[in-house]
Amino acid sequence: MSQLLKLAEKFNCFYLSAQNWKYFIAPALKDECRPFIVEGYQVGLIRSNVVTHLLKYPEVFRVTNDFVELNPAFRDYEERSAKIDDVLRKIKKENVFEVLNGWREECYEVKVEFAGEKVMKMERAATSLFGIKKYGVSINGYVRDPNRGLCIWLQQRSSTKQTWPDKWDNMVSGGFSVGYGIRETAQKEAGEEASVPDSILKNMISAGSVSFFYESSLIGLYANTEFVFDLELPLNFVPINADGEVQKFELLSANECIERIISPEFKITSAPVILDFLIRKGVITPENEPNYLRLIELLHVPLQSFYKRPSSKQNGTCAKIPDYNT
Amino acid sequence: MSQLLKLAEKFNCFYLSAQNWKYFIAPALKDECRPFIVEGYQVGLIRSNVVTHLLKYPEVFRVTNDFVELNPAFRDYEERSAKIDDVLRKIKKENVFEVLNGWREECYEVKVEFAGEKVMKMERAATSLFGIKKYGVSINGYVRDPNRGLCIWLQQRSSTKQTWPDKWDNMVSGGFSVGYGIRETAQKEAGEEASVPDSILKNMISAGSVSFFYESSLIGLYANTEFVFDLELPLNFVPINADGEVQKFELLSANECIERIISPEFKITSAPVILDFLIRKGVITPENEPNYLRLIELLHVPLQSFYKRPSSKQNGTCAKIPDYNT
Numbered sequence: 001m002s003q004l005l006k007l008a009e010k011f012n013c014f015y016l017s018a019q020n021w022k023y024f025i026a027p028a029l030k031d032e033c034r035p036f037i038v039e040g041y042q043v044g045l046i047r048s049n050v051v052t053h054l055l056k057y058p059e060v061f062r063v064t065n066d067f068v069e070l071n072p073a074f075r076d077y078e079e080r081s082a083k084i085d086d087v088l089r090k091i092k093k094e095n096v097f098e099v100l101n102g103w104r105e106e107c108y109e110v111k112v113e114f115a116g117e118k119v120m121k122m123e124r125a126a127t128s129l130f131g132i133k134k135y136g137v138s139i140n141g142y143v144r145d146p147n148r149g150l151c152i153w154l155q156q157r158s159s160t161k162q163t164w165p166d167k168w169d170n171m172v173s174g175g176f177s178v179g180y181g182i183r184e185t186a187q188k189e190a191g192e193e194a195s196v197p198d199s200i201l202k203n204m205i206s207a208g209s210v211s212f213f214y215e216s217s218l219i220g221l222y223a224n225t226e227f228v229f230d231l232e233l234p235l236n237f238v239p240i241n242a243d244g245e246v247q248k249f250e251l252l253s254a255n256e257c258i259e260r261i262i263s264p265e266f267k268i269t270s271a272p273v274i275l276d277f278l279i280r281k282g283v284i285t286p287e288n289e290p291n292y293l294r295l296i297e298l299l300h301v302p303l304q305s306f307y308k309r310p311s312s313k314q315n316g317t318c319a320k321i322p323d324y325n326t
Numbered sequence: 327m328s329q330l331l332k333l334a335e336k337f338n339c340f341y342l343s344a345q346n347w348k349y350f351i352a353p354a355l356k357d358e359c360r361p362f363i364v365e366g367y368q369v370g371l372i373r374s375n376v377v378t379h380l381l382k383y384p385e386v387f388r389v390t391n392d393f394v395e396l397n398p399a400f401r402d403y404e405e406r407s408a409k410i411d412d413v414l415r416k417i418k419k420e421n422v423f424e425v426l427n428g429w430r431e432e433c434y435e436v437k438v439e440f441a442g443e444k445v446m447k448m449e450r451a452a453t454s455l456f457g458i459k460k461y462g463v464s465i466n467g468y469v470r471d472p473n474r475g476l477c478i479w480l481q482q483r484s485s486t487k488q489t490w491p492d493k494w495d496n497m498v499s500g501g502f503s504v505g506y507g508i509r510e511t512a513q514k515e516a517g518e519e520a521s522v523p524d525s526i527l528k529n530m531i532s533a534g535s536v537s538f539f540y541e542s543s544l545i546g547l548y549a550n551t552e553f554v555f556d557l558e559l560p561l562n563f564v565p566i567n568a569d570g571e572v573q574k575f576e577l578l579s580a581n582e583c584i585e586r587i588i589s590p591e592f593k594i595t596s597a598p599v600i601l602d603f604l605i606r607k608g609v610i611t612p613e614n615e616p617n618y619l620r621l622i623e624l625l626h627v628p629l630q631s632f633y634k635r636p637s638s639k640q641n642g643t644c645a646k647i648p649d650y651n652t
Binding site: 114115181182183205206207208209211225227279280281282285286287290292293294296297299300301302303304305 | 553612620
């Protein structure tokens with residue numbers, strides 16, 4: 001197996017194990033993870049070790065062998081968000097989930113799908129405990145150097161960042177803030193992280209998306225879709241950080257970039273965006289990568305349908321969702 | 327739902343129905359389709375109406391409720407190919423499958439995966455009866471017109487072509503011939519179909535792949551992966567057909583191209599390559615396409631793992647494959 005395929009299997013470690021349950025050993029699923037249902041829709045997936053703690057709050061969560069449901073009696077977005085917040089602060093105090101030490105007092109909007117209605121908000125640090133699907137934007141900043149060929153700007157994250165300190169990362173990436181569109185978010189981050197002026201940003205091209213499902217003991221379940229942008233930069237442009245979240249930028253040749261992303265110094269969840277870029281730009285080809293097709297498949301795992309098991313709602317309670325046991 | 331998503335659901339009609347079986351109603355699968363096993367590996371999927379005819383050849387096929395297996399006693403590639411050919415010619419005479427009227431005396435190499443060993447060959451016209459996974463190459467030929475912006479060359483297929491006569495199609499596409507690599511195949515087809523000279527072909531860039539699973543009553547099951555190349559052409563270049571398989575070329579603006587691919591005049595199984603191109607080039611964006619993420623997902627359905635259910639072989643016969651019923 002090639003090193004790039006190993007990497008792709010690593011950032012899809014959860015997807016690949018989940019695929020096994022679904023295709024082969026479906027009944028085992030409920031022992032491992034249970035769908036998290038809000039308003040009749042699956043919005044996440046919860047590991048048994050987290051479920052154990054939710055059992056203490058039967059007024060908030062209905063836990064069955066097949067799923068965990070947020071109490072459907074909660075009236076609206078505000079009430080659901082407040083109840084979840086209350087439980088999360090109690091669990092944080094028990095100090096059992098390390099990921100909650102990264103509590104940011106910054107909420108993530110939970111939706112059934114990206115363009116859908118928000119059903120509640122949840123502290124960002126807790127979303128991976130519930131396997132909430134995440135979205136972000138990333139920019140491939142590159143130059144066409146007459147001597148070195150295609151070169152890619154990477155950043156090294158600040159050592160004070162709560163997640164992945166000191167790791168190498170894409171030139172620019174970020175999550176969504178309330179009120180910002182997709183392209184707008186990319187533009188805002190490009191200004192803050194790398195001081196890219198508007199005159200250059202107007203050349204930024206929307207170039208697709210990557211989706212993968214990672215898991216680690218530290219961060220939990222990480223189902224992520226990144227909207228991807230390409231930005232060709234002038235040869236003399238040098239990114240300068242403006243928000244203190246970056247310690248260094250470096251311009252790497254395509255081959256140096258491949259070395260970097262397979263090294264332990266690289267933030268593994270940022271590798272998919274760069275792999276996709278190198279495939280689209282003809283650096284990684286079916287001729288030089290024996291697992292080319294499988295690699296492309298693992299950059300686009302079907303997360304948009306992964307959680308799409310709408311349940312039929314009856315009398316205000318969530319019916320048994322279509323089913324892992326049949 | 328957007329028109330582009332409708333199109334993507336159309337060229338994935340089989341994938342989307344199969345997804346339903348696997349996630350929800352797995353036991354129904356065996357009534358609809360059965361995996362086709364050769365040498366212990368699934369290489370295809372066979373509809374019940376085809377299985378009915380295979381039952382007449384118990385010395386060639388072992389048919390169970392769960393799968394159809396090519397007799398594992400056949401010694402090698404040659405014997406397997408000869409036995410299949412013999413059966414197919416008999417079935418052709420019965421005149422029950424229209425698709426066999428397109429018999430070409432041209433064989434397709436059946437493999438477990440693209441880069442894997444070939445297990446047998448099969449008449450091309452019959453492959454969709456067995457749901458054999460297909461591979462091809464496609465070239466997006468485009469120009470950057472100073473007035474019209476990004477423009478794409480399309481071809482209209484000859485009215486004498488056995489499949490999809492008169493339909494509009496990508497500028498260049500084709501299947502694999504024995505002895506040709508992936509890039510070589512694209513170059514050969516570009517010469518034959520559009521007279522692209524080597525001086526221009528050297529600019530052709532490998533740009534990824536698309537995968538989808540279509541089905542129609544006419545052609546049967548069509549699980550296809552296309553290797554995709556982009557070729558920027560000089561403004562004054564005009565493609566000229568050299569092999570009689572094209573009746574016309576036309577240069578369309580991006581918007582005209584979108585209109586064309588959603589029209590019934592377009593070969594539906596060629597639409598994925600163009601949609602992927604328009605996404606990568608920033609024509610279709612998350613801002614102008616409400617189903618952007620779902621669309622990208624349906625251009626990369628997981629065909630490389632769809633058939634990957636290796637069975638454990640015992641005593642030369644195929645063990646029950648891991649299983650749709652549990």
